Amino acid sequence: MAILVTGGAGYIGSHTCVQLISQGYKVVVVDNLSNSNIESLNRVRELTDTEIPFYKIDLLDRKSLEKVFEEHHINAVIHFAGLKAVGESVSRPLNYYYNNVAGTFVLCEVMEKYNIRKVVFSSSATVYGNPKTVPITEEEPLCATNPYGQTKLMIEQVFRTLYECDARWSVALLRYFNPIGAHISGRIGEDPTGLPNNLMPYISQVAIGKLEQLKVFGDDYETVDGTGVRDYIHVMDLANGHIKALEYLFGTTGVEAFNLGTGNGYSVLQMVKAFEEATGKKVKYSIAPRRPGDIGECYADSTKAKKELGWVAEKGIEEMCRDTWRWQLSNPNGYKLDQVHT
Ligand code: NAD
Ligand code: WQD
Numbered sequence: 176m177a178i179l180v181t182g183g184a185g186y187i188g189s190h191t192c193v194q195l196i197s198q199g200y201k202v203v204v205v206d207n208l209s210n211s212n213i214e215s216l217n218r219v220r221e222l223t224d225t226e227i228p229f230y231k232i233d234l235l236d237r238k239s240l241e242k243v244f245e246e247h248h249i250n251a252v253i254h255f256a257g258l259k260a261v262g263e264s265v266s267r268p269l270n271y272y273y274n275n276v277a278g279t280f281v282l283c284e285v286m287e288k289y290n291i292r293k294v295v296f297s298s299s300a301t302v303y304g305n306p307k308t309v310p311i312t313e314e315e316p317l318c319a320t321n322p323y324g325q326t327k328l329m330i331e332q333v334f335r336t337l338y339e340c341d342a343r344w345s346v347a348l349l350r351y352f353n354p355i356g357a358h359i360s361g362r363i364g365e366d367p368t369g370l371p372n373n374l375m376p377y378i379s380q381v382a383i384g385k386l387e388q389l390k391v392f393g394d395d396y397e398t399v400d401g402t403g404v405r406d407y408i409h410v411m412d413l414a415n416g417h418i419k420a421l422e423y424l425f426g427t428t429g430v431e432a433f434n435l436g437t438g439n440g441y442s443v444l445q446m447v448k449a450f451e452e453a454t455g456k457k458v459k460y461s462i463a464p465r466r467p468g469d470i471g472e473c474y475a476d477s478t479k480a481k482k483e484l485g486w487v488a489e490k491g492i493e494e495m496c497r498d499t500w501r502w503q504l505s506n507p508n509g510y511k512l513d514q515v516h517t
Contacts, residue, residue, distance in 0.1 A: 176199075176200050176201065176250045176251075177200070177201040177202070177203060177247055177248055177249050177250055178195055178200050178201070178202055178203070178249070178250065178251055178252070178253055178421065179203050179204075179205065179243065179244075179247070179249045179251075179252045179253070180192055180195070180202055180203070180204050180205070180252075180253045180255065181205050181206070181234060181252065181253070181254045181255055181256035181282065182205075182206055182211075182254070182255030182256030182257065182297075183202070183204030183205070183206055183216065183227075183229075183253075183255065184204060184206040184208060184211035184212070184213060184215050184216050184229075185206065185210060185211045185215075185255055185256075186211075186354070186364075186365045186366070186410065187255055187297065187351075187354055187410060187413060187414070188204070188206070188211075188253075188255040188256075189211075189215040189216065189218075189219050189363050190357075190358055190363060190410045190411060190413070190414040191253060191255070191413075191414040191417045191418075192204065192216070192219045192223075192227065193219055193222055193223055193358060193363070193414070194411070194414040194415055194417070194418055195253075195417075195418065196219075196223040196225050196227075197223065198418050200418075200421075202225075202227050202228075203227070203228045203229075203230075203243060203247050203249065204216060204227055204228070204229045204230070205229075205230045205232045205234070205240065205243060205256070206229070206230075206231065206232075206256065207231060207232060207233040207234070207256075208231055209233075209258070210258070210259075210368065211366075212366065212509070212510035212511070213229070213231075214510035215363055215366070215510055216229055218362045218363050218510075219363060221362065222358065222360060222362055222363070228246075228247065230242075230243050233278075234256050234274075234278035234279075234281055234282055235273075235274075235277060235278055235281055236281075237281050237284070237285060240281060240282065240285045241285055241288070241289075244285060244286075244288070244289040244291075249289065249291055250291070250293070251291065251293035251294065251295070251421055251424060251425075252282070252286060252291065252293070252294045252295070253294070253295045253417055253421070254279065254282060254294055254295065254296050254297060255297045256278060257274065257275040257278070257297065257326070258270070258271055258274050258275060258323070259323065260323070260372055261301070261321050261323045261324075261372070261468065262372060263323075264321055264322040264323035264326075265321055265322060268322035271322045271323055271325075271326050272322065272325075272326060272329075275323075275326035275327075275330065276326050276329050276330060276333070279296075279330045279333060280333070283333070283337060287341075292337075292341070292343045292344040292345060292428075293344075293345045293346075293421075293424045293425070294334070294344075294345075294346050294347075294424075295346075295347045295349060295417055295420045295421060295424065296330060296331070296334060296346060296347065296348050296349065297349060297351065298327050298330070298331055298348045298349055298350045298351070298432065299324070299327050299350055299351055300350050300351065300352045300353075300406070300434070300436070300473060300475065301319065301320075301321075301323065301324040301327060302317050302318075302319065302324060302327050302328050302331065302350060303315050303316075303317065303318070303350075303473070304317070304318030304319060304320045304324070304470075305318070305320065305470045306470070306473060309440070309472050309473065309474050310438055310474050310475055310476035311434065311473065311474065311475055311476060312434070312476045312478070312479070313350070313432045313433065313434055313479055317331075320468055321468060331348050331432070334346040334348065334430050335430050337430075338428070338429060338430045342428055343428060344428060344429075344430065345424045345425075345427055345428045345429060346424075346429070346430040346431070347420035347421075347423060347424055347431055347432075347433060347484075348430065348431065348432040348433070349416060349417065349420060349432075349433055349435050350432055350433065350434050350435065350475075351408070351413060351435050351436075352405065352406035352407070352408050352434070352435065352436035352437075352473070352474065352475050353373075353374075353375075353405045353406060353407045353408060353436075354407075354408055354409075354410045354413050355373075355374075355375040355407050355408070355409070355410065355495050355499055356375075356409040356410045356411065356490070356494070356495040356496075356498040356499055357410065357498045357499055357501065357502035358410075358411065358498070358502075359411075359498060359501075361498075361501040361502045361504070361505045361506070362502075362505075363502070364498075364499070364502030364503070364506065364509075365410075365499075365502070366506075366509030366510050366511075367509075370386075374389075374405075374443060374446060375407070375446070375495075375499055376499075377389055378446065378447060378450050378458055379450070379499050379500060379503040380503070381458050381459060381460075382450065382454060382456040382457075382458055382500065382503070383456075383503055383504065383507055385507070387459065388459040388460055388461055389447065389458060389459065389460040389461075390460070390461060390462075390463035391443050391444065391447075391460050391461065391462050391463060392443070392463055392464070392465055392466035392469060393462075393463075393464065393465035393466070393469065394462045395465075396465075396471035396472065397471055397472075398442055398471055398472050399442050399445070400442050400444050400445070401442075402442045402443035402444050403442065403443055403469055403470070403471060403472070404440040404441065404442045404471065404472040404473065404474065405440065405441065405473055405474065406436035406437055406438065406439060406440055406441075406473060406474035406475045407437070407441055407446070407492065407495055408435060408436050408437050408488050408495075409488065409489075409490035409494060409495045409498070411490065411498075412435075412437075412488040412489055412490050413435055415486065416433075416435045416480065416484070416486050419480075419484040419485055419486040420433065420484055420486075422484075423483065423484050431483070433477075433479055433480040433483070433484060433486075434475040434476060434477045434479065434480060435475070435477060435480060435486070435488070436474060436475025436477050436488065437474075437475070437477070437488040437491075438474060438475055438476065438477055438488075439474065439492075440472060440473070440474035441492060446492075447460060449492045449493065449496050450496045450499075450500070452493070452496075453492075453493045453496035453497045453500065454496060454497065454500040456500070
């Protein structure tokens with residue numbers, strides 16, 4: 176069974192490739208490397224001892240994408256490729272709409288041409304905007320608070336429409352909460368470009384001395400200690416969720432959304448403490464104003480994924496911190512030192 180993984184050189188994609196191969200799937204990767212380094216795939220090859228066909232292709236390049244489907248008998252697609260920085264999406268909204276939404280249009284057209292209608296899509300908890308209640312179920316009203324979130328909502332709608340017009344489509348919309356952690360080997364992990372936007376990479380770069388201190392964005396939310404609460408999920412648990420979703424797709428048609436989270440919320444200060452305990456490193460921080468657009472509290476009800484996919488997150492916060500730190504320690508500059516050109 177061959178799976179086309181778009182964005183497979185990225186953070187979640189590379190970890191999912193490892194799990195796919197370990198479960199016996201053949202993997203073909205398409206990525207334009209706009210936010211990743213080919214070294215990640217080299218390491219996936221090394222970890223799995225498997226050759227992975229790789230195409231440095233932009234999803235918007237229809238001709239090149241068709242060539243991939245000509246050269247491989249693809250059974251299903253896992254669609255990670257997209258831009259994901261919330262702040263950047265506000266300053267470059269058209270770029271986000273074009274890359275994420277138009278990229279998905281081209282992918283779907285090519286899939287239809289080759290008669291493939293099974294796809295797992297990387298959606299996000301961001302589609303819930305500022306949720307009215309926690310834990311968040313899939314029934315929570317959808318709402319985007321920034322262009323990045325809008326692209327996720329629009330793509331979800333595109334898949335719903337495709338199914339309404341052609342009942343052969345089979346789509347899993349996976350709404351990830353906050354993915355952190357790394358493969359246990361420390362060989363692959365999250366490698367943000369420039370200053371990290373997200374909490375965990377920021378904490379680990381403070382711990383290793385690359386950044387001076389963490390700014391905690393707000394301590395006046397209605398949460399356990401006033402700082403923002405999120406549902407952090409280990410990237411390997413998330414990767415396994417994609418395998419379960421694929422298995423599900425092969426037995427059904429339709430479009431279903433699933434929350435992938437642990438169901439546990441941790442505040443920023445609880446994360447700092449957990450990281451310090453797991454790694455023995457001190458994380459210096461100071462309290463700063465709220466970050467515009469942030470919400471106070473967000474964590475998942477993943478009962479539906481448990482019931483329908485047979486998936487639950489297994490790894491706890493200590494393992495997430497330890498694995499992040501192992502990756503950070505052994506790759507202080509991410510993949511950059513080992514840069515290989517294609
Ligand atoms: P990532 O940036 O590491 O991976 C995305 C990959 O897609 C990158 O390798 C990038 O080069 C590639 N890409 C982007 N646009 C492309 C295009 N037009 N053509 C070909 N390749 C393209 O991000 P990630 O953290 O691995 O996220 C994967 C997916 O999951 C994204 O769609 C993201 O929006 C979604 N998501 C991520 C998070 C998170 O916190 N990391 C949370 C929820 C959802
Ligand atoms: C977590 C908590 C911050 C950095 C974002 C996207 C979302 C999804 C995941 C893709 C919050 C606080 C952070 C810092 C801090 N991505 N924080 N200091 O905001 O939940 O979600 O990534 O879909 O769409 O919005 O994650 O890691 O940025 O923040 O205090 O330097 O850490 O305020 O409470 P967030 P995050």
